[in-house]
Amino acid sequence: MRPVKNLFVLYTGGTIGMLQTVEGLAPAGGFEARMREQLQGQDEITLDWGFAELQPLLDSANMTQANWLAMRDAIVEAVEQGGHDGVLVLHGTDTLAYSAAALSFLLLGLDVPVLLTGSMQPMGAPGSDAWDNLGGALKALQNGAPQGVWLYFNGELLHGARVTKLCSDAFDAFTVLPRKRVGERTGSLPETLDYRQPRQLVNLAVLPLFPGLRAEHLRALLGGGVQALLLECYGSGTGPSDNEELLSVLREAHARGVVLAAISQCPQGHVAFDVYAAGSRLRDAGLVSGGGMTREAALGKLFSLLGSGLSQAEAERLFALDLCGERVDG
Known part of the structure; x- marks a missing residue:
């Protein structure tokens, strides 16, 4: 300072x-x-x-x-x-x-x-x-x-x-918000994320899960060329795990390169997929956990990562790490 x-x-x-x-x-x-x-x-x-x-x-x-x-x-x-x-x-x-x-x-x-x-x-x-x-x-x-x-x-x-x-x-x-912050800090900052590097616009979407969400809703949203979808899940990162058609839409989107990320809808929530089977099935469909990140932080982070031209795999890897205190206190 x-x-x-x-x-x-x-x-x-x-x-x-x-x-x-x-x-x-x-x-x-x-x-x-x-x-x-x-x-x-x-x-x-x-x-x-x-x-x-x-x-x-x-x-x-x-x-x-x-x-x-x-x-x-x-x-x-x-x-x-x-x-x-x-x-x-x-x-x-x-x-x-x-x-x-x-x-x-x-x-x-x-x-x-x-x-x-x-x-x-x-x-x-x-x-x-x-x-x-x-x-x-x-x-x-x-x-x-x-x-x-x-x-x-x-x-x-x-x-x-x-x-x-x-x-x-x-x-x-x-x-x-008093969200639980868990995660691993990144080591050295990748050169591609340095502030001097140019960025490009990114087609992002945010969708809260709600009772009655249909696969066709999700399919229509993802059909617009979305590069990353931020799902606001229930509680600790759960969703409709018995809806095979909806899970199939997520798997298909991930297979064609869409980054799928999850945060909690709860003001004091954080994503921990392994607590419930309903969370594990979302993880297995390709979602990466946002931990305790807010919607604002997760959206801004996805914009920066994909706007830097990173691959799906590298964007997912860095999304799961702490870059500037968004996931880890201190």
Whole structure:
């Protein structure tokens, strides 16, 4: 942990900088001037900072993989070309946890802290949390933040690959779920996952298991060229083990190269396939365990792995290992 001296601020849109329109709150430019005005007279914040707006500015409900890659490119350029030693990303809250997770894996190996923050109310609104989050993030970076990707919100610094949005309208909207973290850390980081390496878009899908899920539902989803499917299983990683047609669809998809991954639907759950036969049958159909990873972390990790051009076997091997604290504490 070292104090940041030359910060790069990347404004992507989101509630923190929204202004009222006839259609409701919408992303607005000019946030740098508003931020500098807010910082006038704030003697406790002394770090230098530069500013850039991601175009187009987004309501984060419109976030896509392409936007993640644009953020990653802007951050890498700011660090390697601009000499910045820390990054602050201003982002909407709807997909803030997804972006924090995706950047955690897209920026593996980057040796500067990257903090994301936003707000539940726009800057300037009565009682807004915008300045508390923005000012708090700036102070955290100035005082020395850990390397890697983090989310600063409501006075807390939260791990970027573990955080999730728990509430839609409270200032303490984000948390790290108390999931059991088990797994093995990777040794040296594969060169293909280094932050300097280019990435490509990936056709990913997420499906929660539910009573009544049919094989034809799954077949239709996988028929769209899906490269990886994240199944949100029951409990410790169980599913409809007596549905041979559904299991056959999974086996066929795996045989043609689709990565199949499993996480638990339970907020405090983790996948342990061998506890029940219903879990073992999913494992035998080709699913790889996500352990205690959240949906956001598992999705971001699959995007990074397959976006690097890894084979199915290598992506499955690395998905099962801890790369940045998403699976193992410490």
